[in-house]
Amino acid sequence: MQRDLVVRAREGDHDAFTALVAASINGLYATARLILRNDDLAEDAVQDALVRAWSNIRSLRDPDRFEAWLRRLLVHACYRAGKRERVRRVVEIQEIPLGGPASPDSQRSLAIRDQLERGFRRLAPDQRAVLTLHYFLDLPDAEVADVLGVPIGTMKSRLNRASSALRAALEADDREPAIAEGQTT
């Protein structure tokens, strides 16, 4: 089904391309949002990737590789959007590391989530991308490497470095002293 749509889109059938967009846009948006941690930039990246996909779809020789190709376009669009983010970056008021007496499960869970988010934000976009492709999309290593456009060995070392960096960020967070309310990063 998708293969047929890709073939038709490659021939200039815009309706077919629209159907492909409809089928893929939510997954692309979720991925972009994870990599960029910013809804506006994620929207821009998805739009950028899909418009480029339409423009260049005739260069795609193997219709079965449409999804991987689209992910690759998206990752590159995220990198571009990430550069814009560095120009204007929303600064967050730093949250308070939790401490003191034992917390209820929900508070502990919330704390871990917050630590993950903060740690994830500290990573470079290419590190966020490799983690997202590996942990969120559950892509095989070879496909992650393919999407990123790097050899599989490079991908594995990048994934390892990103995981280590995230672990280190979380551990550093745990060591930080309490900060008064409203202090900023």
Place this chain on the structure above:
Amino acid sequence: MNDRDEFDRTLRAWFHDEARLDAPRHVFDAVVAATGGRSPRMGWLAILRGNPMDAPLAGIGHGGRVAILLAVAAALLLGLMAGAILSGGSDRLLGLEPPIRTASTPAPSESARPSVPPATQPGPEVAIEDTGNLVSGVTYTSNLFEPKVTFRLSAYGASPAPGQPTDWCDPQRDAYAPTSTRSVVLRYKMSCVGDLRIIRPYAVDCGTADAHPDAASLATAILANRGLGAMQDLGTPADSRFTIVPPGLLADRYPARVIKIDGSRAFDGTTTDPGHCRLLPEPGSSDPTIELRGDIGAVLILLDVDGRLIVLRVADGGYDARTGAEAASRGYGRDDAVLAVMLQIISEIRFAATSATIDRSGPTVEIPAGLTPTMTPATVEQMVLAAIARDEQRFHEALVPARVTAIRLMPPGSTVAGGAPGSGAGPFDRLTWAVTADGTFLSCGSHCSAYTSATTFIPDDGSSGSGPLGNGTGFAVPDPGFIAALSAQGQAFRPASAPTTGVISAGSVIGDLSQVHPKADFYGPIFGLVTCEDQMKLGPQGVGCAALGADKADQTTAIWWFDVGFRWVAIDATTGSTLARGGP
């Protein structure tokens, strides 16, 4: 299970929780619109542009592709030149002849197509909230403004033929509706910066004895205000000596005064309310505070409409900002001609009759016979005003001007009618003053509410009092710590009514919260607008107005604020992204 497995599991779970799977519809629409009008590139061009993956030239490096592109471009150029020379067009190709322009019939502009029937076809009044553009010959009204107002619009110097475009901007152009129960904003076509506003102030903070003055009292206070610089008292609209108010502007006669603030002072974009003269919006509304300033020119027509003060104000800066810097960023200028023009392209302004009146009474003092207090009413009044001032400081904003409206001395054993047991409303075991006032009241228990009117109880023996007991409906406000944190970095939060469109709904926020924090109690969400008050101010760690996105004076960030048990979170109300967190 080892640490790595635990880490992987946690990370996967976090990814799946964080992933918002549905892309906004407008992204899909934008993609379809952007791709619909054109065809894909030819395959060879897409390949040459370095399209990644699965291309025949994928193995060719960037330099190689550039070389191929240059070669193809050179070949194309040669071909074009040859063709042009053969057809005798070499001069034009080389730019020696201006391009030939072909006559064309201009397409009618969007604004030339009236979206409402012209007035020659008698029809109902048109609400400006419902129309896409404004045309002449139509009687406009507002669905929101009270009392009901009607008016007609036209273009400067043009025939008032029905259905013609006017010189006013599309009222739907603003992010937030320019109309409310107390404000109608019409923006002048010149960049939609200058505007005419019909304002029914909630209160006035301009040095008048009463926060609800009539037109004459406010005019006197304005003219006596040295902070407003040079002004002209232009009398009444009917005064024949002055022509800035056209005869047809008002359909009915109202007690009125006209003042022109020259705005001749050097513009100070860093100062808020330099003239100490403000028209205040209703607390919780999205209406701006209107500052009258000596560095911004304006014409004010102050009207008494059935006992209510209504201000028609034209200003060429569109100054509805909380800071001068915001006004400056809007391209504020000083052009008296524009003010006069705006008053000539609106006419027949009429307010529907209303029986409502405003309360102009001062504080009432009630001391029952036989009671001999230690303190005087003036003393307790000052104590309450001081408490209000403290709450203003905590809230970083005065919701309404402070005004004590009633002072009553109560004998021991008294209970305030309607006061719930344990609410601090009695019974009192000693002589107690009950002081009712308008002002800024913060009532904080586990969470905070704000009131614009409340009653405070002060024991006559000087011991600690109780209250404030809010009168009427209060509104939830964020933790003062959040407001203080914002203030420290130059920002301010104003609670506001959430628009029905353009922002994430409260229900959606609650739904998300319930999913992410199924076990946690949360308070809120509370909608409000974050603005940059002072770009020069930096918080403890050197972060200023960028902290919640409103990093420039002309920017406002709509946020939802909520408290998840032990910490607060502020999210962008339009995107849903988290902007800030904090906690006690």
